[in-house]
Amino acid sequence: MSPVAGPADSADSLRQLDNLRTTSVRPLISPALLREEHPVSPAVAKTVAQGRAEAVDILDGRDDRLLVVVGPCSVHDPAAAMEYAGLLAEQAQRLRDALHIVMRVYFEKPRTTLGWKGLINDPELDGSFDVNKGLRTARRLLLDISALGLPVGCEFLDPITPQFIADTVSWGSIGARTAASQVHRQLCSALSMPVGIKNSTEGDVQVAVDATKAAAASHVFAGINADGLAALFTTSGNPDCHVILRGGSAGPNHDAGTVRDTLDRLRQAGLPRRVMIDASHGNSGKDHHRQAEVVAELAGRIGAGERGVAGVLLESFLRAGRQDLTLGRAAELIYGRSITDACMDWPTTAALLDELASAVRGR
Ligand SMILES: O=C[C@H](O)[C@H](O)COP(=O)(O)O
Numbered sequence: 174m175s176p177v178a179g180p181a182d183s184a185d186s187l188r189q190l191d192n193l194r195t196t197s198v199r200p201l202i203s204p205a206l207l208r209e210e211h212p213v214s215p216a217v218a219k220t221v222a223q224g225r226a227e228a229v230d231i232l233d234g235r236d237d238r239l240l241v242v243v244g245p246c247s248v249h250d251p252a253a254a255m256e257y258a259g260l261l262a263e264q265a266q267r268l269r270d271a272l273h274i275v276m277r278v279y280f281e282k283p284r285t286t287l288g289w290k291g292l293i294n295d296p297e298l299d300g301s302f303d304v305n306k307g308l309r310t311a312r313r314l315l316l317d318i319s320a321l322g323l324p325v326g327c328e329f330l331d332p333i334t335p336q337f338i339a340d341t342v343s344w345g346s347i348g349a350r351t352a353a354s355q356v357h358r359q360l361c362s363a364l365s366m367p368v369g370i371k372n373s374t375e376g377d378v379q380v381a382v383d384a385t386k387a388a389a390a391s392h393v394f395a396g397i398n399a400d401g402l403a404a405l406f407t408t409s410g411n412p413d414c415h416v417i418l419r420g421g422s423a424g425p426n427h428d429a430g431t432v433r434d435t436l437d438r439l440r441q442a443g444l445p446r447r448v449m450i451d452a453s454h455g456n457s458g459k460d461h462h463r464q465a466e467v468v469a470e471l472a473g474r475i476g477a478g479e480r481g482v483a484g485v486l487l488e489s490f491l492r493a494g495r496q497d498l499t500l501g502r503a504a505e506l507i508y509g510r511s512i513t514d515a516c517m518d519w520p521t522t523a524a525l526l527d528e529l530a531s532a533v534r535g536r
């Protein structure tokens with residue numbers, strides 16, 4: 174007679190099927206708890222809402238200014254990010270007749286292969302992955318920057334993260350590596366702010382047009398609610414998404430011809446005709462000096478009356494260039510210099526903001 178499988182045997186066989194590659198599961202704070210610990214003040218709420226409304230007015234052509242999202246490639250040192258925010262807030266105020274300036278405050282880095290994945294994932298920069306601390310640090314910084322009256326922009330990469338921070342964000346981005354992802358398009362359909370969606374790393378613009386169309390529609394999908402529990406969401410769609418031309422492996426795509434072609438594609442898809450230009454990434458070949466050339470060319474076109482470019486994205490920090498992070502040796506990093514993509518320094522950035530403002534005033 175063959176032995177009959179008992180409860181212990183079936184528990185053993187289940188253990189052989191599940192979690193074979195998960196080495197630990199740790200608790201995650203809930204979005205509701207984090208929001209209670211770091212609440213949005215009335216002044217911050219005003220900055221966030223106004224930041225969003227002004228961006229939408231520019232994207233819809235009701236406001237003739239330029240949306241400029243500018244800041245470090247990634248935040249790795251909140252103190253340096255705050256120093257940068259103080260400088261940028263002054264310029265944002267001074268140039269507000271021509272530019273709507275939003276600070277790029279990116280905490281999630283999509284890597285080509287491997288690398289530090291941002292302050293939320295590893296806030297100690299040492300491979301300890303204290304995500305709860307990362308979420309707290311990120312939310313606190315977003316609130317502190319907004320309290321200066323400066324709206325913030327973030328890339329959304331992990332579909333769970335927005336519940337923790339999205340109420341503080343005035344402009345969002347979907348990166349080149351996730352523009353084709355249905356999960357991210359569904360997420361965009363729910364987000365309460367305008368979202369720029371990038372062309373692919375290969376330079377395919379149609380994927381960003383398709384994403385913009387998908388994000389404008391209603392979706393039903395699974396996510397987490399404010400208590401951190403799985404829930405089904407039904408969304409109404411986000412009409413404020415827009416394409417970001419970031420160049421690609423085949424070269425830059427910030428030229429007037431690609432802008433015209435993209436506006437045509439948007440029209441054919443029944444979408445509003447507007448684009449944003451990323452002066453960095455594939456448009457600069459990741460050489461921070463070339464961002465200034467992209468901006469100069471763009472400022473010339475804007476000054477000459479070109480329409481359709483509603484916004485510009487710049488990678489800029491206190492000091493120029495980039496440096497390598499060795500995990501666990503953050504103390505050795507040079508203050509104010511990027512640890513992901515190379516950035517322009519502050520004086521160069523301030524000059525380019527002036528150049529863009531003059532172009533807008535002149536058109
Ligand atoms: O903007 C940041 C980077 O370009 C992106 O995260 C990819 O970086 P990587 O190619 O260094 O991984």
Ligand SMILES: C=C(OP(=O)(O)O)C(=O)O
Binds near residue numbers: 283347350371454
């Ligand atoms: C990751 C980024 O860019 P891209 O998705 O264009 O590579 C970014 O803007 O930080």
